[in-house]
Each structure stands twice: as C-alpha cells, then as structure tokens.
Amino acid sequence: MERLLTIDGSGSDRTGTNRLRAVLRNNFNEYDQVIMLVNSTKYGGSGGEFSTSSVHNSGAELLRHELAHSLVGLIDEYWAGDGYATDRLNMTRASAETMRWRLWNGSANIGRFAHGTSGLSAQYFKPTTGGRCKMEVLNPRLCAVCTEFTIEKIYEMSDIFDDYYPQNLTGVQIADGSSLEFELYLLTPFPNTQRIRWTLNNQALPANTNNLAVVQISATQLTATGNNRLTATIQDTSSMLRGIGRNESLQTITWNITRGGGGVAILDNDNARARGVFVGISNQEIRLLLPSAANKADVALYDIKGRLLFRTDVNIKGSFASIALPKSVATNQAVILQVKTDTGFNKNKMVLVR
Ligand SMILES: [Zn+2]
Numbered sequence: 001m002e003r004l005l006t007i008d009g010s011g012s013d014r015t016g017t018n019r020l021r022a023v024l025r026n027n028f029n030e031y032d033q034v035i036m037l038v039n040s041t042k043y044g045g046s047g048g049e050f051s052t053s054s055v056h057n058s059g060a061e062l063l064r065h066e067l068a069h070s071l072v073g074l075i076d077e078y079w080a081g082d083g084y085a086t087d088r089l090n091m092t093r094a095s096a097e098t099m100r101w102r103l104w105n106g107s108a109n110i111g112r113f114a115h116g117t118s119g120l121s122a123q124y125f126k127p128t129t130g131g132r133c134k135m136e137v138l139n140p141r142l143c144a145v146c147t148e149f150t151i152e153k154i155y156e157m158s159d160i161f162d163d164y165y166p167q168n169l170t171g172v173q174i175a176d177g178s179s180l181e182f183e184l185y186l187l188t189p190f191p192n193t194q195r196i197r198w199t200l201n202n203q204a205l206p207a208n209t210n211n212l213a214v215v216q217i218s219a220t221q222l223t224a225t226g227n228n229r230l231t232a233t234i235q236d237t238s239s240m241l242r243g244i245g246r247n248e249s250l251q252t253i254t255w256n257i258t259r260g261g262g263g264v265a266i267l268d269n270d271n272a273r274a275r276g277v278f279v280g281i282s283n284q285e286i287r288l289l290l291p292s293a294a295n296k297a298d299v300a301l302y303d304i305k306g307r308l309l310f311r312t313d314v315n316i317k318g319s320f321a322s323i324a325l326p327k328s329v330a331t332n333q334a335v336i337l338q339v340k341t342d343t344g345f346n347k348n349k350m351v352l353v354r
Pocket residue numbers: 077090127128133134135142143144145146147
C-alpha cells in the first residue's frame with residue numbers, strides 16, 4: 001500500500017518482524033519503543049509494534065504521529081478505511097454524554113465530530129475536525145484529548161516513584177524519643193505541576209509539609225499501639241489533565257509504621273519494595289535492592305556511548321547494598337547502570353547521576 005512503510009512480510013507472514021525481534025533480543029536487554037528509520041527520501045511510515053518512518057523532509061513529523069499510534073494507542077483522526085473503525089481512545093460511537101473525552105467537550109476545539117457522512121464513517125466520532133490534531137494531519141500538535149492520553153501513558157509506563165526512603169513500606173519502627181525522615185524522589189514533568197500531600201493516619205500533616213519531598217515523623221506523632229499509616233499522594237495538577245484517562249498521574253505511597261521497638265528497622269526483607277527490586281543512583285550513591293538470594297553483585301556504569309565509567313563487586317547484605325560513586329563520575333549525566341548477581345539476576349537501567 002502506497003505510503004504504508006512496514007517491515008518485511010505481510011498479513012500472517014511475520015518473517016521480518018520475527019527477525020527484528022531476534023536482533024533486539026540478542027543485542028538490547030531492555031527497550032521501550034523501537035523506531036525503524038529507513039534511509040530513503042520516499043515518504044511513508046506506520047505505527048504498531050514498531051514505528052517506521054523515512055528520511056523524507058516530513059519524516060520526523062510523521063514519526064511523531066506514528067509514535068502516538070505505537071506508544072499511546074491513539075488512532076488516526078482521518079478516515080483510514082472501514083477496516084480501522086474501532087472503539088479506541090480517540091474514536092468512539094458513544095454519545096456526547098458518555099464518550100471517553102466528555103470532560104473536554106465544548107472547549108479547546110474539542111467536540112464529537114463524525115468521521116464521514118455515510119456508511120461506517122458516519123457512525124464513528126473523533127474529538128477534533130478540520131486539521132486540529134496531529135492524528136489527522138501533520139504539523140499541528142496533538143489535540144487536547146490525544147495530549148491527555150499521551151501524558152497518562154507516559155505516567156503508566158514510568159515509575160513516578162523513582163526512589164524513596166525508607167525502602168521498606170512495612171515494618172518501619174520509630175523508637176520512643178526518636179524520629180525518622182521519609183523521603184521521595186519523584187519523576188517530575190517540566191515545568192513541575194505535581195503536588196504532594198501527606199497524611200498520617202488519614203489526618204493531613206501541617207500545611208507547611210505540602211509539596212515537601214521529605215517529612216520528619218517523630219514517635220510522639222504515632223499511636224502507641226498498632227499500625228500507623230503515613231501516605232504521600234502525588235497528583236499532577238497540569239491543566240492538560242482533566243481525568244479522562246486511567247488517572248495514572250495520581251499515585252500514592254504508604255508506609256506502615258509502629259511506635260517503639262529497638263529503633264528504626266529498615267530493609268528487613270526482599271518484599272521491601274512492591275516489585276522487590278530497585279537499582280538507582282541518588283546523592284552520588286548507587287543503591288541496590290536485589291532478590292534476597294543474592295550474595296554478590298557485579299556493578300558497572302557505562303556512559304551512553306558504552307564506555308565503562310566505573311565497575312566494582314559488592315557483597316549484598318539483606319538484599320541491600322549502597323556504593324559511593326567516585327568523584328570522576330560527573331553528575332547530571334545519563335548513564336547505564338548494569339547489575340549482575342551471583343544468582344543470575346541481570347538488570348540494565350538508564351539513570352541520571354545526581
Ligand atoms: Zn486528537
């Protein structure tokens with residue numbers, strides 16, 4: 001099909017797709033989205049599992065459109081044919097009152113516009129018309145509806161809690177007469193429109209803790225017996241969000257704390273974090289939380305060109321290790337952190353040195 005740039009094989013023939021998957025499997029442990037850029041000035045592209053585009057003058061702009069298909073799951077806002085008619089984020093047969101983007105209806109050029117005037121195209125509706133969304137034509141931005149779904153998808157794919165302390169969410173103890181700091185390291189948008197609210201046992205902490213990433217809790221603030229719940233609620237208050245998506249931009253984290261005991265018990269088990277594993281860098285320390293069976297880890301840092309910056313072997317105690325970074329590793333650069341344990345655990349992650 002003219003302009004439809006795809007990977008070899010068509011229909012049920014997945015030869016090219018399978019070959020590409022094998023290349024990825026053998027060469028890249030982790031990837032989020034693959035872009036196939038073809039060294040040809042002929043115009044064309046496609047979305048799906050892999051996004052494709054060419055070096056045509058409009059190739060970069062087209063790629064933004066294709067990425068919105070691949071990454072976000074948006075559908076064309078031009079009529080691509082009856083075969084593409086389906087209920088999707090930005091395509092619906094629902095009424096104005098029940099459609100997914102009803103909270104935007106009547107503002108920001110958003111409405112409920114039929115794709116066409118006859119047949120199936122008259123039964124399906126889109127949020128914009130007249131070339132106001134990148135999913136319809138090249139060059140305009142995504143419409144408000146497609147933008148909100150894109151932001152939600154980014155939140156869904158990333159972990160808003162880049163890091164936090166203590167890293168165990170249960171079994172935290174604060175001894176009488178002492179206190180403990182609870183810290184959040186969040187992935188934030190720019191400009192930062194996230195708001196943080198703290199509650200302890202469902203009571204708001206004093207207003208001066210709003211938006212603080214660190215709060216200090218003392219034993220006297222806790223009930224003497226039983227469990228105390230400290231919760232941070234993070235919400236992105238951007239005007240680009242009206243809550244039409246899955247609300248991934250609103251997230252909470254809760255520590256369960258008891259008063260007393262021998263003091264602060266941190267990192268007591270391998271369920272310390274929901275996913276049980278964390279590798280990252282903060283305060284110029286590499287911090288690792290690994291599967292409990294691991295005894296040793298081989299830790300390496302590479303720059304984005306693959307040059308080794310730092311390597312060391314560490315002993316893992318109770319799933320946890322922290323390693324001070326040498327001064328030679330510059331801050332504010334993206335690096336690949338590679339962690340391999342004696343139990344076969346293997347993780348590569350791009351992180352910012354800070
Ligand atoms: Zn749109």
